[in-house]
Amino acid sequence: MALRFFNTYSRRVEEFKPRKTNAVDLYTCGPTVYSRAHIGNFRAYIFEDLLQRHLEARGLKVHRVMNITDVDDKTIRGAREAKIPLQKFTQQFKDAFFEDAEKLRIKPANEYPAATDQKYVDKMIAMIGDLISKGLAYQADDKSVYYRIKSFPNYGKLAHFNLDELQSTGRVKHDEYDKEHVGDFALWKAWDQDDGDVKWDSPWGPGRPGWHIECSAMATALLGDQIDIHCGGVDNIFPHHEAEIAQSEGVTGKKFVNYWLHCAHLLVDGQKMAKSLGNFYTVPDVTAKGFTGRELRYALMRVHYRTQLNFTWDGMNEALESLGRIDDWLERLRGVGENAERPTSNVERQTGSDFEDALDDDLNISAALGFLFETIRETNRAMDEKKLDEKTAAGWLDWWERINQTLRFESDGAELPDDVKKLAEARLQARLAKDFRKSDELRDQLNALGWEARDTKDGQKITRRAGAK
């Protein structure tokens, strides 16, 4: 089956055809580092991770760029309030971002360009100059440079907005006196006192780049004038990505992006999770409740990226239990097939490609996981009936290795905490002494800590369950 994605530009599922035979250019909008990214932000990055890994599973070499926005109104304000230099202020959130991304097993991008990097500022200035010379931008009385949206006929095509019908939500303050059209957006923001020493020289005076131009500059600088896929959250469709198209195509005259993919919001209590609403959780908030990064990864990944996902602690428990099912299955399967000769050349033939086929269909993760869990039930049944031979088990283990490159759901086999280890040891001794009263008491104590003792033919097994610290 061919790869297909829903393209925001056409509002249709389209067959994916990369420009190059075996390579894909992927640009993903990264965080604005004015505070720690929340798990709603990470939902988008996890969707992009799934996308990248699946493209790779299909044999495509992915060149991924993720920008870091380290200068804007909020970062400047934050640095000013903290009374520290902008660089120092943003660095802590950059560090936190990479730390969290690693916990969620997100594959690093090839480049993380920063908006404050002089070479990209130079590129932005060059693009703005070019837009002015083409009549697509102008400097207003407030010294800022704005994009003249009425001169770019395709403006509004991505968001499917009619410019004359735009209605202000009042969310953003407009300086309407300076602009030719309310919709004109800033390419270069003239310096003012609140900016302190945050400024760059330009032909239009001191100032700093507008938000949108940074992505146009960095994307074209690192990936070229045209790129295959550009991703982000749905809230980036307008105005951010619409502006990127206007800027990039205004300069190059070429189609900027072939496929626009956007991820729906993470909700909490049925509302969008957003810093501005204060209803958000960060990765450390979730791990502080006793959940791991891979459990959060599962919880954020298991719902199709274009469907809004309501974040709940019940959902986290479901993730934990579901992963436990996978863990138990793998352990059991390894008991049967680990030492068998791997039928490497026949894995695909033996196990099929249902999992990958499902993901080909606009990343249908629910269907893909459906196949995984059906497989688990069927192979467990075969093992119960002692009908799963070594070689078949080994084949399924290879299949798992393959799909786990995309899912990255496997347990990293963390060590047991010392108190748990002690209780488990004591319980083992009690059981050997056939002191079941005591062993049951110890099991209750383990349960209270969020761990479960289970007796198998291979001895006692300790498993983490919901609420473990």
Add this chain to the structure above:
RNA sequence: GGCGGGGUAGCCAAGUGGUAAGGCUGCGGUCUGCAAAACCGCUAUUCGCGGGUUCGAUUCCCGCCCCCGCCUCCA
């Protein structure tokens, strides 16, 4: 008001013009010292509501209701 996404069991969630995947939870059974895990069984005659097309619709068409998002610096 304009433009999107969505409404499928207790919860989460696939899916198809031909009679509802999967996960979590709950209950019963096998197994077990007892449990757990695993497996088996049960849990939507029904897919927001009302019409229409059709031999047949949850799926296509029309109308309506509800939820969420975007509408110029939010992933």
